[in-house]
Amino acid sequence: MADSEIILCLLPSILALFLFLILLRRKQHQKTRLNLPPGNMGWPFLGETIGYLKPYSAISIGKFMEQHISRYGKIYKSNLFGESTIVSADAGLNRFILQNEGTLFECSYPRSIGGILGKWSMLVLVGDMHRDMRMISLNFLSHARLRTHLMREVEKHTLLVMGSWKENSVFSAQDEAKKFTFNLMAKHIMSLEPGKPETEQLKKLYVTFMKGVVSPPVNLPGTAYRRALQSRSTILKFIECKMKERLTEGTENIGEDDLLGWVLKNSNLSKEQILDLILSLLFAGHETSSVSIALAIYFLPSCPNAILRLREEHSEIAKAKKLAGKTELDWEDYKKMEFTQCVISETLRLGNVVRFLHRKALKDVRYKGYDIPCGWKVLPVIAAVHLDPLLFDHPQHFNPWRWQQNNNHHHRGSSSASCYTSMTSNNFMPFGGGPRLCAGSELAKLEMAVFIHHLVLNFHWDLADPFDQPLAFPFVDFQKGLPITAHRYQTNLI
Numbered sequence: 001m002a003d004s005e006i007i008l009c010l011l012p013s014i015l016a017l018f019l020f021l022i023l024l025r026r027k028q029h030q031k032t033r034l035n036l037p038p039g040n041m042g043w044p045f046l047g048e049t050i051g052y053l054k055p056y057s058a059i060s061i062g063k064f065m066e067q068h069i070s071r072y073g074k075i076y077k078s079n080l081f082g083e084s085t086i087v088s089a090d091a092g093l094n095r096f097i098l099q100n101e102g103t104l105f106e107c108s109y110p111r112s113i114g115g116i117l118g119k120w121s122m123l124v125l126v127g128d129m130h131r132d133m134r135m136i137s138l139n140f141l142s143h144a145r146l147r148t149h150l151m152r153e154v155e156k157h158t159l160l161v162m163g164s165w166k167e168n169s170v171f172s173a174q175d176e177a178k179k180f181t182f183n184l185m186a187k188h189i190m191s192l193e194p195g196k197p198e199t200e201q202l203k204k205l206y207v208t209f210m211k212g213v214v215s216p217p218v219n220l221p222g223t224a225y226r227r228a229l230q231s232r233s234t235i236l237k238f239i240e241c242k243m244k245e246r247l248t249e250g251t252e253n254i255g256e257d258d259l260l261g262w263v264l265k266n267s268n269l270s271k272e273q274i275l276d277l278i279l280s281l282l283f284a285g286h287e288t289s290s291v292s293i294a295l296a297i298y299f300l301p302s303c304p305n306a307i308l309r310l311r312e313e314h315s316e317i318a319k320a321k322k323l324a325g326k327t328e329l330d331w332e333d334y335k336k337m338e339f340t341q342c343v344i345s346e347t348l349r350l351g352n353v354v355r356f357l358h359r360k361a362l363k364d365v366r367y368k369g370y371d372i373p374c375g376w377k378v379l380p381v382i383a384a385v386h387l388d389p390l391l392f393d394h395p396q397h398f399n400p401w402r403w404q405q406n407n408n409h410h411h412r413g414s415s416s417a418s419c420y421t422s423m424t425s426n427n428f429m430p431f432g433g434g435p436r437l438c439a440g441s442e443l444a445k446l447e448m449a450v451f452i453h454h455l456v457l458n459f460h461w462d463l464a465d466p467f468d469q470p471l472a473f474p475f476v477d478f479q480k481g482l483p484i485t486a487h488r489y490q491t492n493l494i
Contacts, residue, residue: 034371037086039068039077047079055473058295059350059396061384062472065089069384075370081110085377086361086370089384091391091427093367097359097380098433102127105378107436108360112217116209116228117283118276122439130436133277136269137439140262146442147331149257150188154450155329157184160194162454165486170464172481177293178286181447182206185285189278190242191258202238205231210287213475236275243274281440288353289444291476293451295351296343298470298482299398301463306343306400310456313339318457329450337449342403344448348430350398352383353476357432382429383472391427461486 042048048064056062061069068076074090088094097105106126114124122133141150161180165171182203183194192199212228219226239260246254246264256262259281263274300307317333356379365372372378387395392402431438438444455461464483470476 034373035369036373037075037077037370038072039087040072041077041079041084045082047082047085049080049082052078052080053474055471058352058470058472058476059387061089061381061387065381065384074384075368080377080379081358083377084373085379086372087379087381089381089388090368091385091388094380094382094385094429095426095433096367097378098357098429098436101359101434101436104361104363104365105359106362107358108377109358110217112225113213115217116213116225116232117280118232118272120273120276121280122277123280123284133273134436134439136263136267136277137281139266140259141440141443143442146446150443150446151331151334151450152328153184153187154447155454157187157194158451158454162458165459165488167488168485170483170485173297173461173484174290174294174478174482177290177297177451179203180293180451181286181290184447185282187258188285189259189282190239191260198238202235205235205238206282206286209235210283213283232279235279239275239278240271243271284438285440285443287475289440289447291353291470292344292347292351292444293448294478294482295353295470295476296347296448296452297455297461297484298463298478299347299350300343301461303398303400306398307456309339309400310343310452313337314453314457317453329453334446334449337453339400339404340449340452341445342400343452344445345403345428345430346398346400347448349386349392349428350396351470351476352386352430352472354430354432355383355472355474355476356381382432385427385429388427457489459486459488 040048042051051064054062054064056064060066068078068087069089075086075088075093078085078087080087088097101107107124107130109124114121117123120129120133122130122137125133157180160183161176165176183199186192186199186202187194192202209228209231212225212231215224215228217225219229242260243264246261254261254265256265260274260278263269263277267274269277300310313336317329317336321327321329321333359378359380361372361374361376361378364374385391389395431441431444461484464485465480468478468480468482470478
């Protein structure tokens with residue numbers, strides 16, 4: 001073959017390569033023009049993930065965040081969870097991210113989370129499917145259901161747990177809170193009765209499952225992650241068995257007292273979708289609420305005046321209930337728990353059960369002069385806003401009075417109820433925000449309020465180990481289980 005013929009044959013390939021190099025050079029040139037936030041991408045592959053996830057006190061943002069904010073500002077770049085990431089401790093950017101869910105940003109959790117919670121879990125779903133699943137949860141957690149059925153169940157399970165507390169004995173407050181929320185959710189989701197063998201077996205499987213959720217995603221024999229995957233499989237078989245029991249009775253005979261029955265009767269979800277929905281709601285409804293209750297038990301002894309104010313508020317409610325001849329709390333009683341709501345808000349602000357969220361940029365976004373490239377991971381750090389001294393005076397102090405609407409001393413720039421409302425909605429996001437606002441937020445607050453009601457009326461408690469503090473890694477947990485000693489009041493009002 002002549003040289004000219006060889007050149008002609010190779011010419012298209014040469015031109016294609018030349019064009020590719022031009023495009024690559026242009027793309028690299030465009031990237032150099034991006035004004036990325038300052039930061040450090042860390043080691044290859046690992047990035048800065050190990051430093052970011054290192055355990056630290058839950059009432060702080062940790063040394064990693066403190067050092068990075070000090071060096072780079074509240075918006076910085078990093079490499080976390082194997083991806084190029086923009087980290088935000090900026091209240092405005094966090095709001096912007098959550099408000100633009102589905103248009104500029106979308107939920108993007110690490111693959112390992114989806115592997116253990118399931119691809120149909122509400123935590124990892126995006127778009128229309130997430131909206132549909134969330135609507136199912138909201139319909140079942142309707143205001144009417146909270147006022148009637150759930151109110152009674154929450155109080156019943158609270159009294160059941162506290163009734164087992166022995167005088168002057170040391171026990172794990174965290175375990176008791178988990179027992180309360182697990183039994184409530186098991187009853188609420190599948191009508192499982194507390195203390196029954198099947199409920200206790202499911203609880204043991206769930207504990208193993210949870211340890212895997214918070215462990216490194218190493219799927220090797222003997223690892224917590226592998227054991228969690230095995231527990232997940234057993235839990236799903238258990239749920240599927242309950243589904244089959246209901247379906248054998250015929251759809252028209254299925255009751256709607258629990259979530260499983262409601263979904264089977266009122267949705268067109270597949271078996272796999274229902275299984276993942278039930279598992280993910282058991283996870284979401286149990287874990288975060290129990291940690292929040294444990295945090296309240298931990299924080300309150302450091303503020304005796306708050307306990308006194310709570311006892312005053314709940315004593316008045318109990319006396320009025322007794323005069324009216326009522327034996328149970330109702331929604332009107334709940335509405336009177338105004339200072340209790342301040343305690344709940346302060347517990348959620350200081351404890352930060354959900355510390356940050358996983359999002360991904362769907363488009364190139366510019367914010368405050370910085371570029372957030374399409375495809376980059378974005379982490380809005382909720383805890384950093386809640387603990388920002390520019391937004392909350394003495395942010396590491398437990399101060400429920402900062403949430404009272406007529407109190408303008410504890411909020412900088414807050415001089416009226418309207419300023420208070422603006423401040424809370426803008427900077428306080430314990431349940432996330434936007435289209436992915438936690439569907440169970442009202443139930444979580446109801447659980448905390450009813451638990452606190454019976455706790456302060458019936459018990460005085462001491463922390464048995466003052467050094468056992470809540471740690472974030474990244475889920476908030478008490479390493480020793482928050483041991484306490486509870487003393488029952490000789491005369492109580494309920």
